[in-house]
Each structure stands twice: as C-alpha cells, then as structure tokens.
Amino acid sequence: MFAVIGVHLKLSTLNIILPVGISFYTFQTLSYTIDVYRDKLKPTNDLIAFASFVTFFPQLVAGPIERATNLLPQFYQKRTFSFEFAKSGVQLIVWGLFKKIVIADSCAVYVDYIFSEYETQNSLTLVLGAIYFAFQIYGDFSGYTDIAIGTGRLLGFKLLPNFKTPYFSRNIAEFWRRWHISLTTWFKDYIYIPLGGSRGNKGLQLRNVFVIFLISGFWHGANWTYLFWGGLNAIYFIPSMLLNKNRKYTDKIEFSGLSVLKMIITFIITCFAWIFFRANSLSIAFGYIKRIIDFNIANPIKYLSIDRYNVEMIPLIILFLVFEYTGVNKETPLLGKYSYLKTVSIVLLIMILGVFSDQKDFIYFQF
Template structure:
C-alpha cells in the first residue's frame, strides 16, 4: 500500500478512529497497530507476512534468552542466531541473484558458460528497513542497553509499525519500543502537526519527485538521443527526485506516527545545503547513517585507532551502505565514490567541522559557504 494511494487515504482514517476509541486500552491499541500493520503490508503480498512474523518471533525469543543467560559464550550464540536469521533472509531475497550472476560471470570470463538465467525471487518490500530495526533490538539487549520485552504484542507492533515499515526511518529499539509501553492520550496539537508533516511529505512526493521523474525517465530511457548537457540536467532532476521521494516518504511516516502519539526520529535535515560530504551524510538518511555508525563503525574500532583503521572503517561503512541500497555494482561504486569524497576530510581532521546548519543565527550564508554548498551538491549529483 502506497502512502500516495486511495487505499491509504481510506485505510488511515479508519485505523485512526478505531485507535483513539481504544484510548484507555493500551494493549488493544498495540494489538490494533499490529493488525493494521499486517494488513498494510499484506496488501502488497500476503505471503511475506510469514517472513516478518518469523523474524519477530526469532528476535523476541533471542532477546529473552540473552537476558536469562549469564554465560557470555551462550549470550553471543543467541545474538548470532538473530543476526544470521535476519541477514540470511535479507541476503537470500536481495542478494542471491547478484552473487550467482557474478559467480557465473567469473566462469564466463574464463570461457565456461554455465547457462544461468537467474532465480525467480521477489524482493519483499521494506525488508532492508525492518531487518535493521529488529537487529537493533537484539544487539542492544546483548549490550545491556535495553531490557528485553515480555510483551509480544508490543514487540510485534514495534517491528511492523506501518508508518515506517517500508521506507523508514529505521528506528532504534531503545527509542521506539518503550513508546509502546506508555499510555497515549490524544493530543490535538500533535495531530495537527502530524497532518502538516503528512501534507508536506505528499507535496515533496507528488509535486516534486513525481514531476521530476517524468523528465528523468524520458532522458535516461533515451540517453542516446540527448546531448551531454541534457544528460547533466537529467542527473540534476534525478537528484531532486530521489530527495523528494525519500524525504517525502519519511515526512509522511513521521507525520502519521504523530497522529497515533508516537515520535519517530528525523531522517533528513537540509542535506543539499551541506558544505562538505561529511555534513551531507549527517543530514541525509540520518537513521541509516547513524545505524551504521552505532552497529558497525564503532564495533570495528571507530576512530579510536590510528589513521589506517579510520580509513579502513570509513571505506567499509560506505561500501556496505552502497550494497545495502541495492544489489548492483553501481551501488558499490557509489559507496566507494562517497568514501573517496570523505577521505580528504578525514585525513585533515575536518570531518566534523560543520555541525550546525548553514547560516545558523544569520540571515544568509557567506559567499564561501555558498561555494562549498555548490561543490558538495555537484559531487552528490555526479555520484
């Protein structure tokens, strides 16, 4: 079910009305969210409901087992069960054909044709998002940052929460899960704020992204017929299309969650006004970049080691981020390109220079800042 569809326009008011009729029944509210989320997801393909349910059961169980076990080896074993199950599903559905095609391609390079046509695998919508969200739960339970829940309904609602199920933001269990334990009272001002956020998201998606997409598709589907300058214009339109699509969906998700009394993290913060690529990645898809920071970059050693370790970890983060976005070498190249952009800032120690938004406490940015914004935007368009 798409946010900008008639189905969602009917679905949302019905769920909203039923939800607040149950205002004094927290468990029933959580149950309604879980059922509504499964209906929302099942309208795309009901068969994949079993997949998200299985992941939910595994992580719920592993969380309890991790807490009960005092022996470190067994605690780590339960954590790895969660990691391997979740990443195993993600790897099979999203990356099987990529690895098989490259395996066959390697044989063809040496003159051996294996006659491989690819597997007929349907990629479940949102699997990259809810996999990372539920992994944050078991990892944080293992780190003793979060007590495991005994409320299976609340946990099911957390994993499948429909506003951010298919396109994020990727929430931390430490932030979103506790909100399912608290009584929620209807707040008129919060609901109005949520509606404004939804309308702003729809504007980005329908007016900006969808209109840009018409030009992008026309240009890139017939690129042989156009000049270089037109292709550059197509890349610029595509840059705004991606932002309108993704940030628009995030705004709708955040606004919808406010209608139900929930707070989701901000996912975009004026990324195209960034003065360098490090600032850009602090402002673009914030929930993903901070997830990689907390659950991959820091465990790898973060910035604690020497310069070689910092460079290595930076490249790992960007290459994995590229691969997360899509099972194609172009995404890996995109990740590597962003790592190369980031490298000079890291080597000079300038990767945390711009923590506040540009022109903070001023009316306009300086000419130097405008130049920096322009260069960063060009690098982004090129990537």
C-alpha cells in the same frame, strides 16, 4: 518440495518474493538484539509490543529505521491526543506529499526519458538529468519519511528524523549527517564504531570508512553501480577525515558567501555520484558522464521536447529550494510563522500540479 507434487522448478526461472520492507525491519530487529546484548535495553516480555515495534506500518516499508530504544517504550505508554502534535503531523504529511507528488514524480518524467535516451542527448540535458534525479530521489525518499513520521504523530508516536535539508550541506560529511539519518547513524553505531571508528592509525580509519560506504552501497542492491556509488562517496569523505574536518558543521546552517560556495560544490559532487546510483550499469554511467564531458551543446533545449512541465520544471525546483531555505534548522518549512498560509499554499500546489504528474512507486520500495 514442489517435485513431490509433480511440479518441477528450475532456480533460474524461480521468482523469489521477498517480504515487504525486509531490509528496514531487519535492521530494526538487529538494533534491538544488539542493544539488549550491550545492556542498553532490557529485553521485553510483551510480544504484542515487540511485534508492533517491528511491523509499525507507517515506516515499515521505507523507514525511517527505528531504534528499539526510541519506539518500543512508546508502546507501553498511554497516549493522549495533542492538537499541536497532531497538527505538526498533518503538516509533515502535506509537506511529504508535496515532495513526492509535485517534485519527485515531476522530475521522474525527465529523469526516465533522459537516462533512457542518454546517447542522443546533449551535455546540458544530461547535466539537468543528474540534477533532476537528485531532486527526485530526495523528494521521493524524504517525502515518504515525512508522511510516515506525520502519520505516526497522528497515532501518538514520535519517530526519528531522517532528513535535514541535506542539499544545503557544506561538505560531504555534513551531507551524510543530514541524509538518511536513521541508516547512517545505524551504520555508525553498529559497524563503524565497533570497527574502531576514528581511533587507530590512518590506515585503519581509511578501512573503516570504505567498509561503511561499501556496505551502504550494497544495502541498496547487489549491483556494481551501488558499490561504485558507495566507494565514490568514501573517496569524497576521506579528505575531511584526514584533515579532521569531518565533524565540522554540526551546528545550524548559516548562509554566507563562502558557505554558499561550499554548498554548491557539495551538491555538484553529490549529483555526480547520483549518476552511478541511477544508471542501470557501470557502462551506462560512464557513457552518460562521457557524453557530458564531450560538451556537446547542440540543440541545448532538446529536453523541452518532453510534452509536460517544459520550462515550468526549473522554476518549480527553485520554488522548492525557497521553501527548503525557509525551513532550514526547522523540522519542516510549514512550521513557524505563517504556517497556515504556507500549508494551504502547498495543498493548492499539490491539487493543481499533482494531477499532472505521473504516479510513481516510491524509489525505496525496491530496497
């Protein structure tokens, strides 16, 4: 087509611009089509409502991935202002901003430096880099969805939850019930269960688990690192499935000595998997891990050479975990007792610490 007007392009040099949020609204429209096919939803004749459902701006570019059965009917309903509903929306936005600006963007300063210079770092620094990335991606992604859900509430819409304190999970199966809930439930309902789910012999069950996790990895990008990350999580998940414990811990989180130990173990293996997610290639990921295993502890505080947030970063993460702890089994830590005091405190932290963080794009904008 370009050649007709005298412009000659080569595929190797042609930059293809993809539509914003394509992976998210593709899944949304697929869910609509499949639910209509399964007679779970009547097809709509309202083009404006359907277009609004597909392009609903708060969650368009990074989720949560909405279901037509949840969001589409809300466009038919008359919405009236509710102070309590709007207040919860504002609190979600504030909490989301704290996660993104104060936690995620602050961790990014270290993560970018450590992963780019991993060959010169000691083991402790590399372990911290993996931990920082765990909090970066959680703060970044869940922060966005909190802002999106909160913004939706200001407009009178109730969006699906997407994160429920996943780093307090007691096994990997519970982690995936609490992490990116809208995506994992989408895979479960539209791929895993139609494949047979947990029915059939163990061989078929293993196949289904690997299919789901490999597709999850591929959804994030056509890179071997994402596929390896998905496969590694499948390996984590298999023991729970074989022992019929993958449906354990579906209730509220409770803290005890054994539960805390399980949380720590789950967090450690999750951080290990995140190394592959963050690395630009498998060779870098394995090189990063090899440097950790070498147990080089020379100059153990080298990571403090980064100009900002030196020793303050670890207490900041601990503070974040304390807030998360107070919000366990709640929609957000800012709800409940002393909600106004906690909200004001978070706003002050955003104003004080947020101005020192580097402004970073949301990680999931690339997916």
